[in-house]
Amino acid sequence: MDKQTSWWSRHRPTTRRLVQLYTALLYNAHLKGFAEGEIYTGKSKALCVPGLNCYSCPAAVGACPLGALQNAVAASASRPAFYVVGVLLLFGLALGRVICGWACPMGLLQELLHKLPTPKIKKGRLTRALTWVKYVLLVVLVLAVPLYYAFRRVPLPGFCKYVCPAGTLEGAIALLLHPDNKAKLGLLGVLFTRKFLILVLIALACVFLYRAFCRFLCPLGAIYGLMSRLALLGVKLDQSRCTDCGACQRVCPMDIRRVGDRECISCGKCIGVCPTSAIQFRAGKAVLHVSDTPAAKTGKRGRRNLVWALALLALVGVLLAVNLPGSAETEPAATTQTSAETVQTTGGESQTTDATQTTGAALPTGSEPGQRLADFTVDRIGGGTFTLSEQRGRFVVLNIWATWCGPCVSELPILEEFAKTHPDTSVLAVHANLVTEDVEKWLSEASYALDFGMDGDGTVSNLVGASTMLPHTVILDRDGTVLYNRPGSITAALLEDFYRRAS
Amino acid sequence: MNGAKKGRQLTAWLLTGLTVLLAVALCWAALDLWLEGRAVRQTDPAAVIYSPEAVRARAGKVLPVFLAWLGTLVAAICFAPRNGRPVCSRVREAAQPAPTPRRLQWLRFGLFAAAAVLIVLGVLNGGLRDVLVKAVNLCTECIGLG
Numbered sequence: 300m301d302k303q304t305s306w307w308s309r310h311r312p313t314t315r316r317l318v319q320l321y322t323a324l325l326y327n328a329h330l331k332g333f334a335e336g337e338i339y340t341g342k343s344k345a346l347c348v349p350g351l352n353c354y355s356c357p358a359a360v361g362a363c364p365l366g367a368l369q370n371a372v373a374a375s376a377s378r379p380a381f382y383v384v385g386v387l388l389l390f391g392l393a394l395g396r397v398i399c400g401w402a403c404p405m406g407l408l409q410e411l412l413h414k415l416p417t418p419k420i421k422k423g424r425l426t427r428a429l430t431w432v433k434y435v436l437l438v439v440l441v442l443a444v445p446l447y448y449a450f451r452r453v454p455l456p457g458f459c460k461y462v463c464p465a466g467t468l469e470g471a472i473a474l475l476l477h478p479d480n481k482a483k484l485g486l487l488g489v490l491f492t493r494k495f496l497i498l499v500l501i502a503l504a505c506v507f508l509y510r511a512f513c514r515f516l517c518p519l520g521a522i523y524g525l526m527s528r529l530a531l532l533g534v535k536l537d538q539s540r541c542t543d544c545g546a547c548q549r550v551c552p553m554d555i556r557r558v559g560d561r562e563c564i565s566c567g568k569c570i571g572v573c574p575t576s577a578i579q580f581r582a583g584k585a586v587l588h589v590s591d592t593p594a595a596k597t598g599k600r601g602r603r604n605l606v607w608a609l610a611l612l613a614l615v616g617v618l619l620a621v622n623l624p625g626s627a628e629t630e631p632a633a634t635t636q637t638s639a640e641t642v643q644t645t646g647g648e649s650q651t652t653d654a655t656q657t658t659g660a661a662l663p664t665g666s667e668p669g670q671r672l673a674d675f676t677v678d679r680i681g682g683g684t685f686t687l688s689e690q691r692g693r694f695v696v697l698n699i700w701a702t703w704c705g706p707c708v709s710e711l712p713i714l715e716e717f718a719k720t721h722p723d724t725s726v727l728a729v730h731a732n733l734v735t736e737d738v739e740k741w742l743s744e745a746s747y748a749l750d751f752g753m754d755g756d757g758t759v760s761n762l763v764g765a766s767t768m769l770p771h772t773v774i775l776d777r778d779g780t781v782l783y784n785r786p787g788s789i790t791a792a793l794l795e796d797f798y799r800r801a802s
Numbered sequence: 803m804n805g806a807k808k809g810r811q812l813t814a815w816l817l818t819g820l821t822v823l824l825a826v827a828l829c830w831a832a833l834d835l836w837l838e839g840r841a842v843r844q845t846d847p848a849a850v851i852y853s854p855e856a857v858r859a860r861a862g863k864v865l866p867v868f869l870a871w872l873g874t875l876v877a878a879i880c881f882a883p884r885n886g887r888p889v890c891s892r893v894r895e896a897a898q899p900a901p902t903p904r905r906l907q908w909l910r911f912g913l914f915a916a917a918a919v920l921i922v923l924g925v926l927n928g929g930l931r932d933v934l935v936k937a938v939n940l941c942t943e944c945i946g947l948g
Contacts, residue, residue, distance in 0.1 A: 338940065345934035354937040355945045362937040366944070370936045371929065382924020382933065388917035392910060416878040417818040459944045470945030483947070487852035490948035492836040496829050503825040507818075529910050703936060706943040733935045735928070768940040768947070783848060787942050793847035 315401055315566060322350065323404040325614055327469075329621045332357030336477025338767060341621060347383065349390045350403030351519050353463070355470030357477070360621050363465070364390065365441065365519045369456030373445040374703065376452070377736050387522055395530025396523045399513055400564030405465050406513055412505040420507045427554040429515045430562055436462065437518035452745055454705040458518055460490070464498040467491075483768070486787035509552040514562070524561035532582045533565040534558055540577035547573055666764040668781050672773070675762055677729060677752040680739055685727050685752055687779065694724040694801050695775040696794065699754065699765050701731045702741050706788045707770040715749045717794045724798070726750060731769060732757040776801040813878040820871040827867045831860035 312320075326348045329339040339360050348361035364387055371380030390398060399406055413419070420426075436458060444457030459466050471491060474480055504511035513520050527533070536547075536558040547558050547569035555562045558569055558578055570578050580587045664673050676686040687695070698714055700707035711728060718726040729752040730738050742751055754760055765771040768786035774797045776782055782797050839851025924930060942948055 338938070340938040342934065344937035345930050347933065353945065355940050359937075362933050367933045367936070371932065374932060378927055378929060378932065380924075380929065381920045381927060382929030385917045385920025385922075385924055388913060388920065392913050392917060415817065415821065415875065417814055417821060456941075456944050460946075463945075466945040470940075471947050474940075474945075475947075481854055484852045484854060484857070485850040486942055486947040488839075488948055489836065490943060491852070491946050492832050494946035495832045499825050499828045499832075503821065506821055529906065529913065531910070701939070703932070704939075704941045706941065706948065731939070733939060735932045735935050766940070767938065768942050770942070786947075788948055790847060796847045 316407075318401045319403075319407040319410075321610065321614065322402040323352075323407055325617060326350065326352040326361055326404060327356060327358035328360045328614070328617045329358045330618070331622045332359075333473065333477070336474060336479045338474075339621060340767070343621075347386045347390075349394060349398040351405045351465050351517060352403075353465045353469040355466065356473055358473075359469070360617070365463075366456060366459050366466075369441055369445050369459060370454065370703065372442060373449045373454035373456060373705070374735065375446065376449045377741075388526075391523050391526030392529055393531050394523075395527045395533050395565070396520060396561075396563060397530065397533050397565040398523055399517075399520050400566040403513075404469075405517070406510060406564070409505045409510045409512055412502060413509050415506050417506060419509070422509075422552070422554050426508070426514065430554050432515045433517055433521040436516060437521040441518045448705070452741070453708045454703055456705070460705070461494075462497060462516065464494075464501045464512060467494045467498045483786065485785050486768075510564075513564070514554060520564075527559060527561050527563060533580070534563060534567055534570065535579055535581045537577045537579070540575045542575055542577075544574060547578060666762065666773070666781060666784055668784060670781050671779050672775055672781055673762055675759060677727070677754065677759055680730070680742060680751040680753055685725075685750060687775075690725040690775075691779060692777050694721065694777060694798055695779070696724065696726045697759070697763065697773040697775070698726070698728045698789075699731055699760055699763070699769060699771040700728050701733065701735075701769055702738060703735045704731075704769045710770060710788055711745075711747055711749065713789065713791050713794070715747050717791065717798075718749055721798060727752050729754045729759050731760065810878075813874065817871070817874045817878045820867070820874050824864075824867050824871045827864045831864050835860050 329341075332339055336357060338355060338357050341360065343360050344354060344362050346361050347364040347367050349364065351365055352359055352361070352363055354362045354366055364383065367383045368380070368387060371378075371383040374380070394402070440457035440461065445455055448455040471494070475483060475487075501512050501516070508514070523530075548555060550568050550572045551558075551563070552568070553562045553564055553566075559565075565580065567580055570580060663670050666672060672687065674686065674688040676684050679685050696714065696717070698707075698710070700711065702708065714726050714728060718724060727750045728747075732754050738751075738753065752759070759765075760771070763771065763773045763784060766786060770788060771786045772783065772789045773781060774783040774794070782801065783793075835856055836851060839849065839856070842849045843851065940947075
C-alpha cells in the first residue's frame with residue numbers, strides 16, 4: 300500500500316491531539332481516585348492548571364482556575380483575590396488561548412464529539428454573535444453573582460453551580476459512578492437534573508458545532524481571549540506578508556476575524572493553507588514547527604523526540620508520585636469511624652472511653668441510621684462545651700459546615716429557625732476543620748442565634764463518617780440514635796419531618 | 803451519485819437522528835425521574851430521588867436507543883472517510899517574524915511583573931491556602947450535587 304494512503308498516515312494523531320491527551324492525563328494523574336471514588340487531597344491542588352478541569356474530579360491533581368477564581372471573588376469581602384488573578388494573568392500572557400486549543404481537557408472532549416460523522420453546522424454571523432455569550436457569562440456568573448453574594452456572606456460560584464458541564468461530568472457523575480458513593484445518590488435533586496440537561500444539550504451541540512461550549516459558553520476562554528494579542532505563545536500573523544486572501548479564515552473552524560484574535564485558539568490549521576507563509580506558530584521571536592512540517596520530519600525530529608521523551612518522563616513521575624500508596628496527603632482525609640469512643644475535641648486532644656458506659660443501651664454504636672452515635676465533646680465557639688451525652692432526651696441536629704461553602708451558609712438560617720421554633724431541640728453547627736478565615740469574627744458579623752462548634756482536628760467529621768463533601772447533617776432522636784446521616788443540603792420540611800417522627 | 807456515497811449520507815443522517823434521539827431520551831429520563839421523585843418527596847422529604855433502582859429502570863429504557871446509536875456510529879465510521887482531517891503544514895519559506903510594537907512589549911512586560919507581584923501577594927495573604935482548602939473539599943452544590 301502507498302505510504303500516503305495507509306491507514307496509519309490517515310489516522311495518526313496530530314501533535315496537537317497528543318498534547319491534548321498528555322495535558323488531560325497530567326491534570327488528571329490521580330487515576331486511583333476513580334478506583335477509590337475519592338478526590339485527591341495532596342498539596343498540588345493549591346496550584347491552578349491552565350485549562351478547564353474540575354477539581355472535584357476524582358483524578359484531578361490541580362485546581363480549576365475558573366472555580367478558584369469564583370471562590371476567590373466570593374471570598375473577596377475578606378481577602379482580595381490576588382493569587383488567582385495573578386495566575387490567570389500569567390497563563391493568559393504566556394499562553395493565551397493556546398491553552399484552549401492545546402491544553403484543555405474539555406476542548407479535547409468537544410473535538411472528539413465533533414468527530415462523529417454527522418452533518419455539521421457551519422460558522423456564520425450567528426455563531427460569531429453567539430461568541431459574546433461567554434463574555435456575558437463571565438461578567439454575570441463568574442464575577443457579578445459571586446461578588447453580590449460575597450457581600451451577603453454566602454459563597455456562591457455561579458458558573459460552577461448553574462452551568463459548568465465539566466463539574467457535572469468530571470465531578471458529580473465521575474464520583475457517583477463509584478459503588479462506594481451509592482449513598483450519595485440521595486443528594487441529587489433539581490440542581491443535578493438541571494445541570495445534567497445542560498450537559499446533554501452541550502454535548503449534543505458539540506456533535507454538530509465545532510467546540511460549541513468553548514466558542515459560546517466558556518468564561519475561561521473569554522478571559523484568555525482578552526489577552527490573546529499579548530500572549531507570548533501562539534499563532535501569529537506577519538501583516539507585511541498577508542495578502543488578505545481569507546484562506547486562513549475559511550479553513551478555521553472557530554469564529555475568527557483574523558489570525559490571533561480573541562477567538563483564535565492557535566490550533567495551527569491555517570498555517571499550511573497560507574499561500575504566502577505569513578502565519579507561524581511563535582513563542583516570542585522563536586518560530587515553532589508544531590505541525591507535521593517537512594522541516595520537523597527531517598532536521599528537527601531528534602529534538603522533537605527528546606522533548607517528548609522528557610515530557611513522558613515527567614508524566615510517569617507525576618503518575619507514580621500521586622498514585623503510589625502513601626503519596627503525600629496534606630489535608631486530613633475524613634474516614635468512616637464507627638468505633639465506640641468518646642471524643643474530646645478541645646485543644647485537639649482526644650480521650651477514649653467505652654461508649655456503652657455512657658449510652659448504656661444495646662444499640663450498636665456507629666454513624667449509620669439505626670445506630671447510636673458515640674459520645675463526643677466539642678468546644679462551643681464563644682465559650683463552653685457541647686457534650687452529646689448531655690443532650691439525651693432532646694432531638695439533636697448536628698450540621699458540619701464551613702464559611703467557604705455556599706450551600707452550608709445558605710442552610711444556616713433554616714437551622715436557626717428550626718432551633719428557635721423547637722426549644723426542645725439541640726442544634727449544633729460544627730465548622731469543618733479546614734478554615735479560610737477567622738470563624739469567630741465571621742460569626743460575630745453574621746450574628747446567627749445558633750450554637751456553633753469548632754471541629755479542630757476533624758474528630759466530629761470522622762465520628763459521623765463525613766467525607767470531604769459539605770454540608771453534612773446528622774439527625775439524632777431523643778435516645779441518641781441516628782435517624783439521618785447524609786452529605787448535602789437539608790430543607791426545613793426534612794427537619795420537621797424527622798422531628799415529627801422522633802416525637 | 804454512486805451507491806457508496808448515498809450509503810454514507812444515509813448513515814450520517816441516521817446517526818444524526820439517533821444522536822438527537824439519544825439526547826432527548828437522556829433528558830426525558832432525567833426529567834421523568836426527577837418529577838416522580840419530587841412527588842414522592844412531598845410526602846417524604848428524606849426520599850431519594852435518584853435511587854439506584856430508579857436510575858437502573860430509566861437506564862434500561864435508554865439502553866436500546868444507545869445501542870442503536872452505537873451500532874450506527876460504528877457503521878458510519880466504517881463508511882465515512884476520516885472527519886476533520888488535519889491540514890498538513892507546508893512552510894515553503896520561513897517568514898521573518900514581524901516586530902512586536904515596542905508599546906505592546908512594555909505592556910506585556912508590565913503585566914508579567916504585575917502577575918508575579920499578585921501571585922506573591924496572594925501567597926502571603928493566604929489565597930494559595932484558600933485554593934487548596936476549596937480544592938480538597940467538595941462543595942456539593944458547586945458540582946451539581948443538589
